[in-house]
Amino acid sequence: MQSDYAIIGGGVVGLSVAWGLLKRGFTVTVIDGDDGSFRASRGNFGLVWVQSKGMNQPRYASWSQQSAEAWRGFSDELTDNTGHDLGLEQKGGYDLHFSEETLEATVAKYEKLKIELGGDYPYEVLGHNALRKEEPEIGPKVVGAILHHQDGHANPLKLLKALADDVRRMGGTVLNGKHVKSVQRNGVFRIYCNDGTEIEAGKTVLSAGLGATKLGPSMGFKAPIRPQRGQVLITEKLPKILNRPSLIARQVDEGGIQIGATNEEVGLDDRVTTHGMAKLAAEAIAAFPVLEKVQLVRSWSALRILSPDGLPIYQESSEMLGAYLITCHSGITLAAAHAHLLPDWLEKTGQAPNLEVFSEDRF
Numbered sequence: 001m002q003s004d005y006a007i008i009g010g011g012v013v014g015l016s017v018a019w020g021l022l023k024r025g026f027t028v029t030v031i032d033g034d035d036g037s038f039r040a041s042r043g044n045f046g047l048v049w050v051q052s053k054g055m056n057q058p059r060y061a062s063w064s065q066q067s068a069e070a071w072r073g074f075s076d077e078l079t080d081n082t083g084h085d086l087g088l089e090q091k092g093g094y095d096l097h098f099s100e101e102t103l104e105a106t107v108a109k110y111e112k113l114k115i116e117l118g119g120d121y122p123y124e125v126l127g128h129n130a131l132r133k134e135e136p137e138i139g140p141k142v143v144g145a146i147l148h149h150q151d152g153h154a155n156p157l158k159l160l161k162a163l164a165d166d167v168r169r170m171g172g173t174v175l176n177g178k179h180v181k182s183v184q185r186n187g188v189f190r191i192y193c194n195d196g197t198e199i200e201a202g203k204t205v206l207s208a209g210l211g212a213t214k215l216g217p218s219m220g221f222k223a224p225i226r227p228q229r230g231q232v233l234i235t236e237k238l239p240k241i242l243n244r245p246s247l248i249a250r251q252v253d254e255g256g257i258q259i260g261a262t263n264e265e266v267g268l269d270d271r272v273t274t275h276g277m278a279k280l281a282a283e284a285i286a287a288f289p290v291l292e293k294v295q296l297v298r299s300w301s302a303l304r305i306l307s308p309d310g311l312p313i314y315q316e317s318s319e320m321l322g323a324y325l326i327t328c329h330s331g332i333t334l335a336a337a338h339a340h341l342l343p344d345w346l347e348k349t350g351q352a353p354n355l356e357v358f359s360e361d362r363f
């Protein structure tokens, strides 16, 4: 049977796009690899985050803002449809600073971006005492924070589960444990998997995360993406001690404090290291000394999917019209935009968002 769309890669990016397409009435088949694949969607930090995005490209900041704004409705709809509470909180988030110099330098960059965004960049600077009122556990080494009111966080695993469930509920097909080895276009797309499965589709979205480096060039994409390792820690469940998330730590909906993440250029190595964990723990304790006495229960690492400038890539193949590459560094943040707005871009409707700056031509 032929679907309107085949989506290669069933991480948060592929499933968000699939969900949006199904809501518009298209038929969709999602083909996803196995547990041997690198899967950023299962190992990330769960921030729905605006601040610090797009310092050199305001369109990325506004795209992140559009998604953050759409997240509440997106989350509510998924919860209504599937019963999974995604744990979304959007009451702001912090960029914590240990020196006045870095705080001032960041504020200067935010002021410039705010002007470029026509003033829509709602943040405030909290000195240590003001921050302590919001976060009583903050340590003396933290000089202050930028509180950005559009920031928040969610439970990324519940997001993934809700998307997969709802895609199936709406009639989408999700094929797990299938590795796409080649894609051909001859009128329709024919997608060939390692186990002999063949899928036909009118259009194809390549959202295979790091898997796009292999498949992308054969489909006419540059796919210039690289892995970057992020190690993450999580503590035992605790009573509520952190009011808002930060780039250093957040209290997840289930009570644990998630600490992360490292940024390491180590290729496809997704192991955790003592050095990485110690660095994360030391920074988190400097920010919130109460964590010194708390038990860690788990650590893991996952590989980010980064383009050379860190911005997303939205590209139609010029060699294989109807094939699209979609990849990004912040798939949790952008999930709502991908679900609500990318179908118009894929279908080239009058409502299509302008994503020109995210084309591969920039590389």
Ligand SMILES: Cc1cc2nc3c(=O)[nH]c(=O)nc-3n(C[C@H](O)[C@H](O)[C@H](O)COP(=O)(O)OP(=O)(O)OC[C@H]3O[C@@H](n4cnc5c(N)ncnc54)[C@H](O)[C@@H]3O)c2cc1C
Residues within 6 Å of the ligand: 008, 009, 010, 011, 012, 013, 014, 031, 032, 033, 034, 037, 038, 039, 040, 041, 042, 043, 044, 045, 046, 047, 048, 049, 178, 179, 180, 181, 207, 208, 209, 210, 211, 212, 215, 229, 230, 231, 232, 260, 261, 301, 302, 303, 304, 305, 327, 328, 329, 330, 331, 332, 333, 334
């Ligand atoms: C440590 C860390 C922290 C992060 N924190 C945040 C955060 O706080 N907020 C945020 O917004 N983002 C965050 N991210 C980024 C976010 O996790 C990613 O942007 C997102 O998960 C990317 O999703 P994806 O679907 O593109 O890729 P993936 O989740 O990697 O999924 C790709 C899928 O494609 C499949 N696949 C690959 N090759 C093939 C093939 N040939 N055939 C079939 N299937 C294939 C794989 O099996 C896999 O399931 C973080 C990432 C990391 C690593």
